[in-house]
Amino acid sequence: MPPRDLLIERLHDLQDRHGGLYPRDLDALAAEFALAPSEVFETASFYAHFRLLKEDEAPPAAVVRVCRGPACEMRGAAIVACDWAAKAHVEDHPCLGRCDHAPAILVETPRTATASGHGYLLLGRCRSGGLNREAAQAELEAAGLRGMGGAGFPTARKWRTVAGHPGPRFVVVNADEGEPGTFKDRHFLETAPARVLEGALIAAWVVEAEAVYLYLRDEYPHIRAQLMAEIAALPPGLPPVHLRRGAGAYVCGEESALIESLEGKRGLPRQRPPYVAEAGLFGRPTLVNNVETLYWVCEILDKGAAWFADHGRHGHSGLRAYSVSGRVKHPGVRIAPNGITITELIDEFCGGMEDGHSLAAYLPGGASGGFLPAHITPPLAFGAIEDHGGFIGSAAVTVFSQADDLRAAAAGLARFFAHESCGQCTPCRLGTARAAEILDRPDWDIDLLGELAHVMREASICGLGQAAPNVWQSLVRHFPEVVR
């Protein structure tokens, strides 16, 4: 009998082969994994990418995922969706992670790749005693490296905590970026896949992990092919690296939901951090790090803490990758000083605003980071935006101009959260749905929106429900003329 954690992989295999999942497929999997058929159904139906078909239903001949995220909506996603609907089965998507190429679509085709043959010299230096575990962690501490997945937790401190719990331990690479507007992990995995693996293996060396699990969002099939090639070409003697495929659930980027998903279940967030054994992968202490964090681990250990720390601006230190999309001349991933302001980022790194457009508003941290008006320009850094009712998160910066409809953008984001709420806790399940309904109306009930925000922030289990109210509360606070 295969282990439960392979269930989602097997669901993918069957869907790839049949174009969808038939009741007979789910029954066969239930028998194979010795699970109740309802358990298999409940897992398959949780994930947006699994297409549940009736026994006599033909699968769609061609499937095109059309992005309906903010950057794509401002570049005509609705027209693109209409055009494709005549030729193929169209599935709307909240963000395909290609916001710099908006409007984006994804057509699934088989991909192959060859390994880059990266030397893994830094990893070799670590494992051969050229660098010891304490020195590596001290270097990351001196650099001030914080988690780039959104929460900004100091990386070395997290490593020490995980290493302090009795083993066996695991390392998980979070490559599930799904926050609308975020595509920086795609950039690192496209341009430096082996470097990211090297960072993960260094983390595994420091915390003495038994294995590495890399959870990759399903929207990046070309990266999946590349990582398979890189993993097959890893030098011998390393802990095994298991590549796992997400299935279209934004909440699975939250680390405890991700662990549930890695175990082959629905992605329901847990209430404890993963280094507490019971809440970790397979009931073991687990270190979860974002792709970009692991990339910077290698850069810092190679070039030194001072090199990294010296790059900041406006009282902040370090570098980070900003995913910039929207009305700028050159959207893309920009490696820029931590703490740069929006105007500096646009002018110095993105060629300025698009012709005919001036900055009206921006999302500094994706869908959950709140809208800010052009005249509020705090450093784009952890802890610097909170006073304005937002946060930097994974630094997904979407730029809006006078030509854009902020009400419509907010309504779209509210629908996104309502769709992606896992439904486990009532404030988030009902609050996101109710807010989406209100934001779709011409007149918003501001008092009710405020009450919903209060309850969701106070009583939601995970960051999704706690941060979703930033969408509308930031408009209420900074854009009264839009909300009225």
Ligand SMILES: Cc1cc2nc3c(=O)[nH]c(=O)nc-3n(C[C@H](O)[C@H](O)[C@H](O)COP(=O)(O)O)c2cc1C
């Ligand atoms: C709703 C939600 C979605 C998240 N999505 C991601 C994600 O896609 N990628 C990611 O690395 N972290 C994501 N996070 C943050 C993770 O929970 C976690 O903090 C991070 O993976 C830890 O790695 P880091 O310390 O290297 O940032 C998300 C958090 C929440 C609440």
Ligand code: SF4
């Ligand atoms: S806050 Fe939302 S997404 Fe998070 S556990 Fe509760 S219902 Fe699920």
Ligand code: FES
């Ligand atoms: S790819 Fe469309 S908004 Fe991200």
